[in-house]
Amino acid sequence: MRNSVLRRIAAVAVPLLSCLVLSLTSSCSGASSARTGASAESPSPPRYLFLFIGDGMGAAQVKLAETVLGGENALRMTSFPVSGTASTHAADRLITGSAAAGTALATGHKTTIGTIAKNGDHSADLKTLAELSRDRGMRVGIVSNVSIDHATPACFYAHARSRELYSAIALQMASSGFDYFGGGYARGGLESGRPAGGLVDTMRKSGYTLIQGRSGLENAVPGGKYWAYGAYDGSGALGYRIDGGDRRLRLADFTRHGIRLLDNDRGFFMMVEGGKIDWACHANDAATTAREVEDFDEAVAVALSFYRRHPDETLIVVTADHECGGLAIGNTATGYDSHPELLRHQKLSFEAFARKVRRWAERKNVSFPMALDSARVYFGLGDVSRDSLLQLSAEERKALEKAYRSSMRRGGGGIAYGSGDPLTVALVATLNSKAGVGWATDAHTAVAVPVFAIGSGARAFCGSYDNTDIAKKIIETARLGSGK
Ligand SMILES: [Zn+2]
Incomplete structure (x- = not known):
């Protein structure tokens, strides 16, 4: 009697269980994605590396944008065959900020709130993904639609005890040796909203060509070192997408031209930040948030079309530094x-x-x-x-x-x-x-953030892990670490 009951339970439970296991593995197994036709895995280490950071972009921000834009196929990032989630806490606070989270994503190490690519007590610099790529002979590009010395981009080229040291951070662009900075102007290079001489001179002396506007960017030729920026506001940031100005340079333009200028046989690393998703969330403005996620995703689409030309050599990782606003759909x-x-x-x-x-x-x-x-x-x-x-x-x-x-x-x-x-x-x-x-708050929250990946080595981004693991996984997958 008892056996027959058990058999009956097993008859229902075993197929159910195997179905569950199958669906769990196939959701992050490298199976081809219906929308991209892409495999999650390929044999060789990638030499074209993209890290996209949607500042303040939690899972709700992604879902909101998809819904406002018109459905499940509206965003490219969610079409990637691999997805995961990352925890975001800082070394000294559960709810992180862009500097500590940017440091985690850039270096694979936790640090304290407000710190840019240094350890928690500021006694040592932390090597960044971008610097490791540069040291291996790859070209490097840093792109953001907020000021280029804002916390997130700064974490890839600068080392500072405080994110507020804008002038000192901006000057470190010049000594980075990186090939391309694109997007906003430097807040630390502005005096009363206008460019001050010091930063411009230092950048030029260090071999950078400064480019403002579309025609300059379109005419730039590969091989040089560039700092390209668009129409910026008093803080050095580009305008919100919802406010129009369709002829203005946007994140996708700086990504497209960045790829053109960085492309070479030894490969490149490019970090692209959608920085104003966070700002719209601080203001609890849902419509502006959705349009900023759209703008960010358009830059992801540019990288995706590059991936399609180099599927075995490209890795694209899209994530966020933290959620902002405690956004709820409901x-x-x-x-x-x-x-x-x-x-x-x-x-x-x-x-x-x-x-x-x-x-x-x-x-x-x-x-x-x-x-x-x-x-x-x-x-x-x-x-x-x-x-x-x-x-x-x-x-x-x-x-x-x-x-x-x-x-x-x-x-x-x-x-x-x-x-x-x-x-x-x-x-x-x-x-x-x-x-x-x-909205629960006008500040950040401690919830996990989404991770989307495609290309060579993407499978490593399955599952749930810490934000420091994202940098570690990129270093391992692309063999950026020393001695390899
Ligand atoms: Zn913020």
């Missing part, structure tokens, strides 16, 4: 409903809208009904002809009017991330709430 206002497609009605970033509000406050020429007109144009709020869910309730109008009065009193408030103007914050929060998006 909130208490909408319960089990969610309408992320409503975020498509937002046409400006929180930053660009706050700049508008500041002008209104200065000129005192915009009434609350006029402000509501702008809310309709730039956030879709109140425009029921587009979607009935965009209707503003009486309470919502009242809350917006209070925020408007506060903005006018304060003169618009700050526009930097996290220090929001009251009306902008209220409008973004109202649209987020209707879309079914929630």
Whole structure:
């Protein structure tokens, strides 16, 4: 009797179990990906190495972007045949920052908050993936859409006890010997928002050609050392994708030209950071976040097409330094409903809208009904002809009017991330709430981040591990370590 029961249980459980094991192994087994047609594995060590870092990009940010952009095939990174997750804690804090996390990704070592590629007590420099690649005769490129001396890119070419030492960090670009810096300007090379002489002179003396704008970048020829930057703001960063300027150089352009300028027989290492995903998350602006993930993914797509030409020699790893904002797809206002497609009605970033509000406050020429007109144009709020869910309730109008009065009193408030103007914050929060998006914090969180990999050695990135293991796996897979 007991045996027959056991047999019956086994008859159901064994196929179930083997099915489970099969699905677990095939999900990260190097089986070809339906969307890329790519194998996760190939025999030779890769000589073209890409590390993409979405700053602040947790799994929810990826899912949000996919949903807002129109479904599961919207992003290239999620089409990669291998995926994993990485823990992110710093040596001295559970919730990390970009400097400690960037150091982990760049060197394979934990360090303390705010430290750039040095050990925790700042007594020694830590060798970075980029430096190891350079020492092996590969070319090296560092790309970011925030300032090129911001924490994440800095962790690959500089060593500093504090990420705030922007000038000292920027000068280390010149002594790095790297071949290509692309994206934003250097915050440490700006005085009152304008380039100061010292950094420019040092870069030129060290053999770098400085390039601003599209035609300069397109005309640059391989073999030289370049620092290329686009139209930047007062902090040296490129603009948000949602704010337009389609002719402006974006992360994908700097990646495409970086590949062209770095390509050579000995190979290259390129780090590409999508730095403004984090900034949009600090501001709890979901629409801007989704568009920044899209922008980042477009740069990934550029590397993916290079991979297709060199599938046995290329490794692409895409990950994040940490999550930011505690983003949730779901909130208490909408319960089990969610309408992320409503975020498509937002046409400006929180930053660009706050700049508008500041002008209104200065000129005192915009009434609350006029402000509501702008809310309709730039956030879709109140425009029921587009979607009935965009209707503003009486309470919502009242809350917006209070925020408007506060903005006018304060003169618009700050526009930097996290220090929001009251009306902008209220409008973004109202649209987020209707879309079914929630935020837990305006700071980072300690959740694990996703890792996507494709190409030679990609299989090493299966499973869950620590962020320091990502650098170790790249060093091992590409045989960058000393004595190999
Ligand atoms: Zn951050």
